[in-house]
Amino acid sequence: MNIEIKNGRVIDPKNGVDRNTSLFIADGKIAALDDAPAGFVAEQIIDATGCVVCPGLIDLGARLNSIEAELAAAVAGGVTSVVVPPDADPPLDEPELADRLVHRAKEIAKARVLPLGALTLGLKGERLAELAGLKKAGCVAFSQANVPMIDTEALLRAMEYAATFGFAVWLQPQDYWLSRNGIAHEGEVASRLGLAGIPVAAESIAIATIVQLVRETGCRVHLTRLSSADGVALVKAASDEGLPVTCDIGVHHLLLTDNDIGYFNPHARFSPPLRTESDRQALSTAAASGLAAICSDHTPVGADEKLLPFGEAKAGATGLEVLLPLTLKWAEAAGVALPAALARITSAPAEVLGLQRGQLAVGAAADVCVFDPAAIWQLTPEALKSRGKNSPWTGYLLNGKVRKTLVGGRAVYTG
Amino acid sequence: MSILSDSLPDAEDQCRQLADLIRPHLHRQPALIGIFSGGAWIAERLKELLGLPEDIGLIDVSFYRDDFAAKGLHPQVKPTVIPFDVEGRHLILVDDVLYTGRTTRAALNELFDYGRPASVSMAVLADRGGRELPIAATYCVWNVALGEGQSLVLGKQDDGQLAWRLENE
Amino acid sequence: MNNPQLNTNGELTHLMSIEGLPQAIITQILDTAASFMEVSARDVKKVPLLRGKSVFNLFFENSTRTRTTFEIAAKRLSADVINLDINKSSASKGETLLDTIDNLCAMHANLFVVRHASSGAPYLIAEHLQRIGRDDVHVVNAGDGRHAHPTQGLLDMYTIRHYKKGFTQLRVAIVGDILHSRVARSDIHALTTLGVPEVRAIGPETLLPKHLDKLGVHVFHDMDEGLKDCDVIIMLRLQNERMTGALLPSAGEYFRHYGLTPQKLALAKADAIVMHPGPMNRGVEIHSAVADGPQAVILPQVTFGIAVRMAVMSIVAGN
Numbered sequence: 001m002n003i004e005i006k007n008g009r010v011i012d013p014k015n016g017v018d019r020n021t022s023l024f025i026a027d028g029k030i031a032a033l034d035d036a037p038a039g040f041v042a043e044q045i046i047d048a049t050g051c052v053v054c055p056g057l058i059d060l061g062a063r064l065n066s067i068e069a070e071l072a073a074a075v076a077g078g079v080t081s082v083v084v085p086p087d088a089d090p091p092l093d094e095p096e097l098a099d100r101l102v103h104r105a106k107e108i109a110k111a112r113v114l115p116l117g118a119l120t121l122g123l124k125g126e127r128l129a130e131l132a133g134l135k136k137a138g139c140v141a142f143s144q145a146n147v148p149m150i151d152t153e154a155l156l157r158a159m160e161y162a163a164t165f166g167f168a169v170w171l172q173p174q175d176y177w178l179s180r181n182g183i184a185h186e187g188e189v190a191s192r193l194g195l196a197g198i199p200v201a202a203e204s205i206a207i208a209t210i211v212q213l214v215r216e217t218g219c220r221v222h223l224t225r226l227s228s229a230d231g232v233a234l235v236k237a238a239s240d241e242g243l244p245v246t247c248d249i250g251v252h253h254l255l256l257t258d259n260d261i262g263y264f265n266p267h268a269r270f271s272p273p274l275r276t277e278s279d280r281q282a283l284s285t286a287a288a289s290g291l292a293a294i295c296s297d298h299t300p301v302g303a304d305e306k307l308l309p310f311g312e313a314k315a316g317a318t319g320l321e322v323l324l325p326l327t328l329k330w331a332e333a334a335g336v337a338l339p340a341a342l343a344r345i346t347s348a349p350a351e352v353l354g355l356q357r358g359q360l361a362v363g364a365a366a367d368v369c370v371f372d373p374a375a376i377w378q379l380t381p382e383a384l385k386s387r388g389k390n391s392p393w394t395g396y397l398l399n400g401k402v403r404k405t406l407v408g409g410r411a412v413y414t415g
Numbered sequence: 416m417s418i419l420s421d422s423l424p425d426a427e428d429q430c431r432q433l434a435d436l437i438r439p440h441l442h443r444q445p446a447l448i449g450i451f452s453g454g455a456w457i458a459e460r461l462k463e464l465l466g467l468p469e470d471i472g473l474i475d476v477s478f479y480r481d482d483f484a485a486k487g488l489h490p491q492v493k494p495t496v497i498p499f500d501v502e503g504r505h506l507i508l509v510d511d512v513l514y515t516g517r518t519t520r521a522a523l524n525e526l527f528d529y530g531r532p533a534s535v536s537m538a539v540l541a542d543r544g545g546r547e548l549p550i551a552a553t554y555c556v557w558n559v560a561l562g563e564g565q566s567l568v569l570g571k572q573d574d575g576q577l578a579w580r581l582e583n584e
Numbered sequence: 585m586n587n588p589q590l591n592t593n594g595e596l597t598h599l600m601s602i603e604g605l606p607q608a609i610i611t612q613i614l615d616t617a618a619s620f621m622e623v624s625a626r627d628v629k630k631v632p633l634l635r636g637k638s639v640f641n642l643f644f645e646n647s648t649r650t651r652t653t654f655e656i657a658a659k660r661l662s663a664d665v666i667n668l669d670i671n672k673s674s675a676s677k678g679e680t681l682l683d684t685i686d687n688l689c690a691m692h693a694n695l696f697v698v699r700h701a702s703s704g705a706p707y708l709i710a711e712h713l714q715r716i717g718r719d720d721v722h723v724v725n726a727g728d729g730r731h732a733h734p735t736q737g738l739l740d741m742y743t744i745r746h747y748k749k750g751f752t753q754l755r756v757a758i759v760g761d762i763l764h765s766r767v768a769r770s771d772i773h774a775l776t777t778l779g780v781p782e783v784r785a786i787g788p789e790t791l792l793p794k795h796l797d798k799l800g801v802h803v804f805h806d807m808d809e810g811l812k813d814c815d816v817i818i819m820l821r822l823q824n825e826r827m828t829g830a831l832l833p834s835a836g837e838y839f840r841h842y843g844l845t846p847q848k849l850a851l852a853k854a855d856a857i858v859m860h861p862g863p864m865n866r867g868v869e870i871h872s873a874v875a876d877g878p879q880a881v882i883l884p885q886v887t888f889g890i891a892v893r894m895a896v897m898s899i900v901a902g903n
Contacts, residue, residue: 050731191793193601194703194730194769263588263711264704307682307712309702475619478898480630485596487902488633490612494622528628 001043002026003409004264006037008048008370012055013343014350014359021410023053025366028409029075030363044411047372049163049402052323054342055358056080056367058349060248061224062298062320063088064113066387067104070300070320072113073386077321078369079296082111087145093118093129096139105359109411112367114353116143116170117210119158125258133165143170146271152175158215159219168220168354172274173206174198183311185227185275189258195310198273204255211238211245222352225273225297227253229282236291239322246352249283250297251323252392254330256280260392266306266313267392270282272299286337293348296323298408306327318388325400326393328373338373352389375401426569428575429540429556430457434464436554437538441465443505445536447471450522451493453511453569456577457540459508472497474508479521501530507553509570513539516550541567541579588710591719595903598723599896600706600774610777613769614742616856617888623660624891627789628798633898637694640826641667642684643717644700644725649862650726653886654697654735657893669858681705682712687766695901703729703766704759722900724893730766736861737884739892743885744816747857757784757810757852758801759842760820760869761791767861768820776800786810787842790831798824814852819844819860822869835868849879857881 003025009281010033011018017033024032024040031037057079064084074082084101086092092101098115107112117134119142121127129140142162149171151157158401162169179202185346186197207223211234214221226232226249238245252270257277261268270275286292306313324347331341350358357365378397381389405413437445449458449471458471473496475488508522519537526532536553543559561567564584573577587604591597593629598607623631639658651667658665678865680686681700686895691809706725713721741751748754756775760764760769763851775783776799785796787805804810813815814862821840844858858870858880866872873882887897 186794188795188798191795192769192799194728194732196730197794263707266708304680307706308680308707309705309728311698311702334637377886442705478619478623478633483633483902488898492616492619494619496622523630528630529626 002040003044003046003055003366003406003412004042005048005368005370007047008051008053010053010360011342012360013339013340014347015361017360018339020171023360023368025406025409026370027400028366029315030362030364033360039260040234046370046404048403050263050374051370051372052141052338053368053370054362055346056221056369056405056407057345058353058358059083059298059345060293060295060322060352061085061250061272061325062296063300065300066232068108069385069387070111070298071105071108071113073320075405075407076415078324078371078405079289080367080369080407081114081403082320083114083116083140083353085145086143087123087147088107089390090115091118091123091132092120092139092327093123095133096129096132100139109410112142116141116283119144119162119169120149120154123147125154128161129164130396132165135167136167141168141170144172144225146170146172146174146225148174148176148179148206148409155265156213156217159213159217159221162398163217163219164179166220168222170222170224170273171210172224173210173226174257175186175202175206178202178205183269183275184261185258185273187258189261193261193264194318195261196216199353200228200230200275201229204234207231207234210245212255214238214243214245217305218244223247225272226283226286226292226330227275228279232286232291233252236286239291246293247286247291248293248349249287251294251319251326251330252297252317252378253280254287254325255257255296256266257393261310264310265275266308266310267382267390269313269315270317271315272413284330284334287330287344288334288340290343290348292351294323294344295349296320298388300385300386301390302387303389317391318384318386320386322379322385322391322393322398324369324402325398328400329398366406368406369402370404371400376412377401418435423579423581424557424578426540427460430572430577431464431522432556433457433540433554436478436556437461437507438465445507446472446503447507447509448497448522448526449476450508450518452511454509456571457511458509460577461538470498472499474522476518476521476525479520479525481517495525497529501526501532503531503533504545505582506532506535507538508535509538511540512558512567513537513542513550513555514545516546516548519550520548521530540569543567587716590886590902591902597719597902597903598706598710599734599900600710600723602726602734602770603732603775605777610738610741610774613738613892613895613899614745614900615623616841617738617742617891620660620891620894623894628701629660632662634661634901637663637901638692639663639665639695639697640688640693640899641726642670642688642696642698643668644670644698644705645725645727647699650699652891653889654726658897659888660890661894661898668737681708685709685712686716688898689716689718689721691851693721695765695897697724697726698728699726700728703731705729715796715840724896724900727766730769733766733767733861734769734770735889735896736767736894737774738896739765739885739889740776740818740859740861742772742888742892743859743881743900746884746888747881751778753813754780755782755784755813756780756816756818757786757814758818759786759807759810759822759844761822762787762796762804762820763791763793764823765820771818772801777816782857784800784810784814788832791881806807806853809850811851815856816847817844817852817856817858819858820868821861821863821865843867843869843871843875846877848875854893859885862886
């Protein structure tokens with residue numbers, strides 16, 4: 001279908017575009033910017049007055065428990081590509097499982113699914129999964145999700161093997177021993193509330209170990225969900241050294257700290273934990289400087305598993321539908337301009353993935369998000385398409401509402 | 416019933432009158448128990464005026480009131496102290512104002528948790544009527560009717576003298 | 585975030601933690617407890633305050649001692665007491681915590697006394713009760729994880745007030761495993777709220793929480809130093825499990841450095857009192873000569889505990 005999106009503020013961070021103009025789509029691809037191509041007849045015209053027109057968001061971490069509902073949630077949030085961690089049940093350690101997931105996603109035909117394959121069988125951290133087979137079935141990289149890999153020798157071998165094929169390994173840096181008993185950041189709040197703590201050392205020791213293994217193996221590593229100032233500093237040093245290390249930060253960690261636990265609010269339980277204000281500021285700087293991409297770390301948790309005492313509640317919050325408004329909220333507080341902020345959830349994730357997506361260049365797939373940055377809506381369970389209603393923002397008013405999402409030039413969401 | 420005039424009677428004087436009413440019955444060796452806080456002050460006066468050797472009892476009825484469900488526990492509870500054995504004694508409960516009778520009922524219930532007295536009499540300075548229970552004062556100095564929304568409060572002045580004042584509810 | 589322990593009139597409706605309790609309410613509880621001490625000294629140790637009310641002891645963590653004192657306290661208030669010992673593992677196979685609460689509310693429960701292994705559990709319950717509009721049901725925390733044991737904190741304060749009359753001139757030392765101790769946390773909040781000028785924590789680094797100084801506590805690793813001139817010494821129990829996880833080498837080494845012996849006690853003031861929430865591990869944290877000696881007030885603590893719990897229950901049940 002030929003589509004014209006007019007009167008919107010087109011922002012394409014990768015290509016430095018930020019102006020009020022029209023976007024033209026044909027055959028599922030971006031056909032032109034500003035002026036219609038010769039002979040173009042629009043079959044559908046989308047009026048984006050008052051809206052921003054940007055590349056569809058790429059979310060580097062979203063769990064799709066009930067895949068239909070969650071993919072609908074994704075496009076309602078303007079997310080057109082979703083990277084799925086391998087920690088579903090069963091873990092994604094067999095090529096057939098990846099096949100099925102990709103196939104199902106194509107059937108549902110909403111957001112694109114980019115599965116991460118399990119690095120080890122069952123995520124147990126002992127034996128390698130069939131990485132090449134998983135890659136063939138559609139996995140974009142390999143991961144342990146947030147299961148720490150205890151056996152450093154096994155990790156070294158896994159990274160060597162992945163490096164053989166040029167595969168990237170995604171790891172959440174969390175030392176098993178220092179984090180296994182903890183449920184909150186080891187700091188003043190945990191001391192006062194009597195919550196077992198996870199020290200920052202759990203993250204920095206893990207990063208230091210992984211970085212050293214990168215030096216030895218040359219394996220490309222993406223560190224997921226950083227949580228501390230120390231962690232950010234270590235990643236920056238590795239990046240400055242020229243090592244193939246990238247990282248991302250969960251959007252909640254850019255806005256919340258351990259103070260938000262308040263009176264043991266289980267919605268403030270995250271893995272890794274929310275840390276202090278100075279950690280949060282370092283994370284914010286890392287995102288603003290372009291060191292880190294931003295993702296949602298979407299984790300739908302049923303009420304039964306959240307409405308429990310803090311230490312028993314499952315960690316994580318719903319994310320797909322709040323990634324955009326929370327990124328805008330962060331950007332405003334941090335003084336980051338809109339194009340730079342959008343880069344964190346479009347072109348930067350694309351770069352981590354090594355994909356040509358996340359941009360509106362001519363010839364690129366027409367994954368587009370049209371949103372009204374000034375629209376205000378209230379986060380309630382009814383407002384969310386996701387089955388995961390768990391959020392520390394429930395009841396809050398958020399800025400930024402998606403009006404239209406296109407995947408491959410097809411409208412998959414109208415809001 | 417006398418209608419309340421502008422000037423309130425002298426409470427210290429009324430204590431002396433109350434003592435005069437009780438004096439003929441001292442052969443029963445009654446024990447005085449004052450209900451906090453107005454009754455406690457009056458009981459102290461009576462002990463002196465009647466020359467009684469024994470320490471007076473002090474009773475706080477907060478734990479026996481019938482309005483706990485509506486009003487909760489009174490914020491200032493004082494300990495009940497009964498320094499003598501209640502069993503078989505003639506007791507005189509002392510209070511400042513007798514009104515609905517509920518405070519007296521609570522005090523009786525509390526006293527009976529200490530033992531079985533031989534008898535309980537009631538001594539008050541003022542009876543303002545308005546009884547909601549079948550309770551009467553054995554010794555009373557002043558019958559008075561109050562206006563709508565008024566209440567009678569006994570206070571202790573800076574010089575230690577007891578004095579009445581009228582309050583609007 | 586409004587204080588979930590207070591109702592809209594600023595009155596105590598749940599007791600979950602000493603932290604955040606206004607000093608006036610703490611004092612009210614101690615004063616009311618004094619009156620209940622008198623009740624417990626009579627032959628008829630009952631008052632009719634909670635007659636007809638149902639108090640449910642919900643103990644997700646075993647504790648016969650604490651449960652018994654709450655039961656005695658509730659019965660002295662003429663309440664009906666129902667004990668529910670919910671073994672944690674069977675609860676996780678069956679009902680959720682909140683489902684249990686809903687069921688008990690349907691059985692006309694008026695007051696829950698809750699002990700739970702997870703810090704914060706009573707808050708979850710209180711919030712749920714508010715959400716379902718049951719402001720007539722009250723929660724008293726009998727100990728949640730490491731977070732708080734407010735009735736113990738209050739009875740400890742009652743004990744100190746009884747023997748020392750006031751708080752504003754005292755040096756108080758808390759000795760032992762403060763990291764894992766809800767009693768210690770409640771004591772610390774109570775002492776600082778009541779204006780104790782010097783609160784000391786004494787223990788090895790592995791047993792003290794980080795950032796204790798932010799709670800207004802002076803940290804000592806040397807017990808001789810820490811006990812100097814103290815008026816009150818609160819000894820904490822050392823649990824056997826602490827020997828695992830590399831927190832401590834042995835009970836013997838612990839006793840040598842942090843056990844309260846008569847020699848160490850002599851470093852404190854001559855009229856210092858020795859307290860312990862119980863149960864004691866003789867020879868681990870406290871020498872028998874001290875535990876049985878004239879300065880120990882450990883048994884009176886238990887008596888005060890009943891009066892304090894009567895006070896707490898009658899105050900919240902009336903609001």
